[in-house]
Amino acid sequence: MRFSILSSALLGASLAAASPSGPPHGPPHGPPHYKGPPPLAPSWGPIEGGEGEPATLAAERAAAVKEAFQFAWNGYYKYAFPNDELRPQNNSFANSRNGWGASAADAFSTALVMEIPSIVNEIVHYIPTIDWSVSINNMPVSLFETTIRYLGGILSGYDLLTGPLAYLASEESKANIPILLEQAQNLANNLSYAFETPTGIPSNNLYFNNRSTDGSTTNGLATIGTLVLEWTHLSDLTGNETYGQLAQKGESYLLRPRPRWAQPWPGLVGTNVDINTGLFVDASGGWNGGDDSFYEYLIKMYVYDPDRFSTYKDRWIKAADSTIKHLASHPTTRPELTYLAIFHNRTLDFESGHLACFDGGNFILGGLVLNKQKYVDFGLKLVEACENTYNQTLTGIGPEGFSWNASSVPPAQQEFYERAGFYITDGSYILRPEVIESFYYAYRATGSRVYQDWAWNGFKAINATCRTGSGFSEIKHVNAPNGGGFKNFQDSFLFAEVLKYSYLIHAGDAEWQVNQDGINEWVYNTEAHPFKVAGAPI
Numbered sequence: 001m002r003f004s005i006l007s008s009a010l011l012g013a014s015l016a017a018a019s020p021s022g023p024p025h026g027p028p029h030g031p032p033h034y035k036g037p038p039p040l041a042p043s044w045g046p047i048e049g050g051e052g053e054p055a056t057l058a059a060e061r062a063a064a065v066k067e068a069f070q071f072a073w074n075g076y077y078k079y080a081f082p083n084d085e086l087r088p089q090n091n092s093f094a095n096s097r098n099g100w101g102a103s104a105a106d107a108f109s110t111a112l113v114m115e116i117p118s119i120v121n122e123i124v125h126y127i128p129t130i131d132w133s134v135s136i137n138n139m140p141v142s143l144f145e146t147t148i149r150y151l152g153g154i155l156s157g158y159d160l161l162t163g164p165l166a167y168l169a170s171e172e173s174k175a176n177i178p179i180l181l182e183q184a185q186n187l188a189n190n191l192s193y194a195f196e197t198p199t200g201i202p203s204n205n206l207y208f209n210n211r212s213t214d215g216s217t218t219n220g221l222a223t224i225g226t227l228v229l230e231w232t233h234l235s236d237l238t239g240n241e242t243y244g245q246l247a248q249k250g251e252s253y254l255l256r257p258r259p260r261w262a263q264p265w266p267g268l269v270g271t272n273v274d275i276n277t278g279l280f281v282d283a284s285g286g287w288n289g290g291d292d293s294f295y296e297y298l299i300k301m302y303v304y305d306p307d308r309f310s311t312y313k314d315r316w317i318k319a320a321d322s323t324i325k326h327l328a329s330h331p332t333t334r335p336e337l338t339y340l341a342i343f344h345n346r347t348l349d350f351e352s353g354h355l356a357c358f359d360g361g362n363f364i365l366g367g368l369v370l371n372k373q374k375y376v377d378f379g380l381k382l383v384e385a386c387e388n389t390y391n392q393t394l395t396g397i398g399p400e401g402f403s404w405n406a407s408s409v410p411p412a413q414q415e416f417y418e419r420a421g422f423y424i425t426d427g428s429y430i431l432r433p434e435v436i437e438s439f440y441y442a443y444r445a446t447g448s449r450v451y452q453d454w455a456w457n458g459f460k461a462i463n464a465t466c467r468t469g470s471g472f473s474e475i476k477h478v479n480a481p482n483g484g485g486f487k488n489f490q491d492s493f494l495f496a497e498v499l500k501y502s503y504l505i506h507a508g509d510a511e512w513q514v515n516q517d518g519i520n521e522w523v524y525n526t527e528a529h530p531f532k533v534a535g536a537p538i
């Protein structure tokens, strides 16, 4: 997922407020017995025409990732479910996402594509029991986080269970499948007052207990611009057009940015938008957290439906071309590497981070669906530089924040900067997916084994450094022995994203895999939940 500055600031407060007083919901029914037909025979092996890893190795690696997923799920299910997150070191739990079982919602589509019926059915039994009207300890509800994780996870599960993976539902689960869609609708109905503003640009932080907001008069680019895929899909599935209209209205201010100075280069826009006027209030941005998934969704909406969302595609092309022209940046000590700078008006800052590493994958996706090799090639350059943030550290995992500003290198990192081409500004790793996500797109576009090997190295490093107690934990420093210690928190996107992309890059062809030949029948939301596209596959 792409994380917003706003919600990341709130997270600290939310965690502090997490209740020690037990699960918010009653236990669901026990794990249902699986009675479906045997799993589909997976077609292991390289993409046709590519030079991927041999079939036996692919199967072995996919099985190792599946083992890690099953292990983390067992820990969560035993010690934390139906709370949001597991604290793996002391078998405790946290509720940073309102106590609705975020890890279960986020694990749903991964358990499906890994074809693990026991976990799929546990989650199908649970989702109908969630009460969206109550947020644990009255914690604020993030429209963005709730949309990408809960709404995204449930809609994806619904798509897969009413489509190619229907056989995974047990007999008892089948009756619950229509309720998944009802629950998605209940959730959206609870959230929809967020859009009741003078412009229709939503407020992001909501208090359900008194149907108020945090009073903020602005909202951010990513938090406004990363709703439209989920809410449009909900409209398409339910026939109620209101959901899509609400999200598209908010998005319309981002597609036609005002005032003019808020768009320093064509397609590249500022970050904060006044929800009372619809005007941008700054001209700072880029592909880092807070802005990231706005750009991501421009091209993904086009994949979702090329007829309805071709203007989104036009805006993506403008942003992509300006990015290649103005933001591509090369470290003085490693000029062959390409990172993306951020901007304040037309002044650049050489700062990036793990979140921004989705950029390579997004350029590659754009190149594939527009049939433009230049975007694929540029994306592959970005992918290589993100791999470099992994393979230069002691743990083999990339840092949360890094920079390549030659005039600000801390003396203690001078040697590191000479060798690596970047220095670390925030050494933590919080189980983020973006680097492995981009390896996935690189592999699907090229069929080249090198990306599978990079993903495997990344997965092995995460498994070796972050695995502790009953699950996986955030670590303090990627360039310290043993990651500098654990933070005792397993965010839900480990399930949704890290383990899904780590698995799919070795898994055989399936209709939900990203394709290189103009037949993408599915598109992944920013939390890695695949949605069935509504238009003609491209």
Ligand SMILES: *[C@@H]1O[C@H](CO)[C@@H](O)[C@H](O)[C@H]1NC(C)=O
Binding pocket: 130, 131, 132, 133, 186, 187, 189, 190
């Ligand atoms: C909120 O969701 C619950 C289901 O969890 C539903 O019963 C309720 O009607 C919804 N509230 C609104 C305002 O839509």
Ligand SMILES: *[C@@H]1O[C@H](CO)[C@@H](O)[C@H](O)[C@H]1NC(C)=O
Binding pocket: 188, 189, 192, 240, 241, 242, 243
């Ligand atoms: C469609 O969804 C909107 C937004 O939640 C809701 O207010 C409206 O009642 C729904 N319409 C129907 C016909 O269900």
Ligand SMILES: *[C@@H]1O[C@H](CO)[C@@H](O)[C@H](O)[C@H]1NC(C)=O
Binding pocket: 138, 207, 209, 210, 212
């Ligand atoms: C709504 O409830 C929240 C949480 O209890 C509180 O912080 C906020 O001040 C309340 N807002 C209003 C307008 O009453």
Ligand SMILES: *[C@@H]1O[C@H](CO)[C@@H](O)[C@H](O)[C@H]1NC(C)=O
Binding pocket: 261, 283, 345, 346
């Ligand atoms: C942005 O920079 C341009 C020149 O690069 C300048 O003309 C313009 O006034 C600046 N805009 C703002 C809002 O600072």
Ligand SMILES: *[C@@H]1O[C@H](CO)[C@@H](O)[C@H](O)[C@H]1NC(C)=O
Binding pocket: 348, 349, 350, 351, 405, 407, 408
């Ligand atoms: C580099 O760092 C200096 C000092 O913090 C800052 O003034 C300058 O704007 C930075 N330049 C870039 C390109 O990041």
Ligand SMILES: *[C@@H]1O[C@H](CO)[C@@H](O)[C@H](O)[C@H]1NC(C)=O
Binding pocket: 384, 385, 387, 388, 391, 454
């Ligand atoms: C490390 O990253 C670089 C990209 O900077 C890549 O060329 C190289 O192959 C990587 N090394 C390994 C062992 O994967």
Ligand SMILES: *[C@@H]1O[C@H](CO)[C@@H](O)[C@H](O)[C@H]1NC(C)=O
Binding pocket: 064, 460, 463, 464, 467
């Ligand atoms: C992951 O870690 C577990 C526990 O240390 C270990 O048993 C397993 O072999 C590791 N998997 C890989 C692929 O290294």
Ligand SMILES: *[C@@H]1O[C@H](CO)[C@@H](O)[C@H](O)[C@H]1NC(C)=O
Binding pocket: 087, 090, 092, 487, 488
């Ligand atoms: C588990 O550890 C966390 C700190 O990481 C602490 O806040 C919590 O109280 C501990 N819970 C139990 C049950 O020991």
